[in-house]
Amino acid sequence: MPHFTKPREGSWTEHYGLGTGPISYEDSISPEHYELERDAIFRRTWLNVGRVEQLPKKGSFFTRELDAARTSVVVVRGTDDEVRAFYNICRHRGNKLVWNDFPGEETSGVCRQFACKYHGWRYDLEGACTFVQQEDEFFDLDKADYGLVSLRTDVWEGFIFVNLDADAPQLHEYMGELGAGLAGYPFHKMTQVHRYRSEVRSNWKLYIDAFTEFYHAPVLHAKQAVAEESRKLQNVGYEALAYKVDGPHGMVSSWGGMSPPKDLNMVKPIERILHSGLFGPWDAPDIGLDELPPGLNPARHPAWGLDSFLFFPNFMVLIWRTNWVLTYHYWPTSYNTHVFEGTCYFVPPKNARARLAQEMAVVTFKEYGLQDSNTLEATQTMLESRVVTEFPLNDQEILLRLLHKTAHEYVDKHLRKTRGTPVRVSAAS
Amino acid sequence: MATLPADFADLEPFSAWAIPTERARYAKRLASTMDELQAFYDAAFPRMEAATSYLEQHGVNDLREDGRRLLWLYCSLVTVSFPVEVWRQPRVPDSGSCALDAVVEPAI
Ligand code: FES
Ligand SMILES: [Fe+2]
Numbered sequence: 001m002p003h004f005t006k007p008r009e010g011s012w013t014e015h016y017g018l019g020t021g022p023i024s025y026e027d028s029i030s031p032e033h034y035e036l037e038r039d040a041i042f043r044r045t046w047l048n049v050g051r052v053e054q055l056p057k058k059g060s061f062f063t064r065e066l067d068a069a070r071t072s073v074v075v076v077r078g079t080d081d082e083v084r085a086f087y088n089i090c091r092h093r094g095n096k097l098v099w100n101d102f103p104g105e106e107t108s109g110v111c112r113q114f115a116c117k118y119h120g121w122r123y124d125l126e127g128a129c130t131f132v133q134q135e136d137e138f139f140d141l142d143k144a145d146y147g148l149v150s151l152r153t154d155v156w157e158g159f160i161f162v163n164l165d166a167d168a169p170q171l172h173e174y175m176g177e178l179g180a181g182l183a184g185y186p187f188h189k190m191t192q193v194h195r196y197r198s199e200v201r202s203n204w205k206l207y208i209d210a211f212t213e214f215y216h217a218p219v220l221h222a223k224q225a226v227a228e229e230s231r232k233l234q235n236v237g238y239e240a241l242a243y244k245v246d247g248p249h250g251m252v253s254s255w256g257g258m259s260p261p262k263d264l265n266m267v268k269p270i271e272r273i274l275h276s277g278l279f280g281p282w283d284a285p286d287i288g289l290d291e292l293p294p295g296l297n298p299a300r301h302p303a304w305g306l307d308s309f310l311f312f313p314n315f316m317v318l319i320w321r322t323n324w325v326l327t328y329h330y331w332p333t334s335y336n337t338h339v340f341e342g343t344c345y346f347v348p349p350k351n352a353r354a355r356l357a358q359e360m361a362v363v364t365f366k367e368y369g370l371q372d373s374n375t376l377e378a379t380q381t382m383l384e385s386r387v388v389t390e391f392p393l394n395d396q397e398i399l400l401r402l403l404h405k406t407a408h409e410y411v412d413k414h415l416r417k418t419r420g421t422p423v424r425v426s427a428a429s
Numbered sequence: 430m431a432t433l434p435a436d437f438a439d440l441e442p443f444s445a446w447a448i449p450t451e452r453a454r455y456a457k458r459l460a461s462t463m464d465e466l467q468a469f470y471d472a473a474f475p476r477m478e479a480a481t482s483y484l485e486q487h488g489v490n491d492l493r494e495d496g497r498r499l500l501w502l503y504c505s506l507v508t509v510s511f512p513v514e515v516w517r518q519p520r521v522p523d524s525g526s527c528a529l530d531a532v533v534e535p536a537i
Binding site: 101192193194195196197198199200201223224230268269270273274340342343349350351352353355356359363364366367370371373374375376377 | 451455482484485486487488489496503504508511521523524525526528529530531532534535537
């Protein structure tokens, strides 16, 4: 008996027509399939590489290593205040243009121009080549022909995206209904940033799987609640308030009774004093919103606690009732490894006690994240054994179906284009 | 030499926990025994109401040096509360092969 209303069809999965059969995880354990995903997905979709606050002034820049897309980019605010992205390659003989100490590591800073470490060619902030060492030794070289190679860059609600595909739809179109539903949310006020990074030994989709279902929460995270509360949670299980699917993207809307809890004995001793925990500091700061944007709490449920959005392929945004935000990024580095980034964004704390409450939320996120990631390597290695090849998913795991199905569709489409016939590595039904 | 505000002189024996970054706080937690973590928790937890009242009087940027150290110390208590209140061991159970490292955090 569902506690929260499901659609007419009886399930969210059937409502969105995602099929109800078991699914194959061959897409997460095949090196060949991963190579296809690199070209079909990571070189074709809008990838979030950062936020505008990371580029506070003219000349602010950062680099991003996009291994899955087989490239590195440098993102910079120009003298005209425009945010642009360039492939991170020098036009002379191909040296990586912007890096420090280790060419594979990301860097950031402020500069007036970019100078290549190899022979000193220079480029302005708009990418034009401005200086060639011993220019008259070259043969008919016109600097105007040797600017940095730019790639498509656009900004959605302060999040900077790049796309390697010149034919892809506009970012705002790509973000669709779910993106539009968040318009006007004051992300820009949440400038207090904590970022965590992890090298994970699993396929990138497995971590997204873990973060787009809360079916695991009462079990895997059982110990993080006080004992009695934990027993109750396991008996009740998990049900979302609502799911939404729009094109390749999806969201899950959740209840959240812990901010503040109905009864202080429901939470751990330190939370009772700090008034903070997994759901964030209970004392929500004013962010100047009279009403939630239409995309948040779509069921308009009074028990609403947070919404998690998955913007395909690898960008998640979690917006909490208590006025803070979490983002997740998953950057593949091989078929069975990826780099995970989790970032917490808060309004600057009004005093040192509020800073401590934010620390509590951040550290709690880390403790949960460590529990979530510890299952991934264990899952990856056993999936690779191929002892079992098909796995059932329940209705609360609908976004996993969406993710794997969407990823397959991109690969199939790519294969039709390049080879004429789709060769499916597996059938995700 | 006193390193914490005078009202918190009783916590001076634990001033080694006044650590400015989350990464270093977490490293000290992993390098400690449960007895050490419990001793710090047992001393600092009962003083937490007083500490939060003190911290509430100050903006993060106008804390004096001793006040900043008090905030660092209580950030450590947050880190240590998990092994003491939840895990009964310094490390998150079953997390042997994974790490989640702070790469950006607002300075205190
Ligand atoms: S490769 Fe950059 S100046 Fe030669
Ligand atoms: Fe989890």
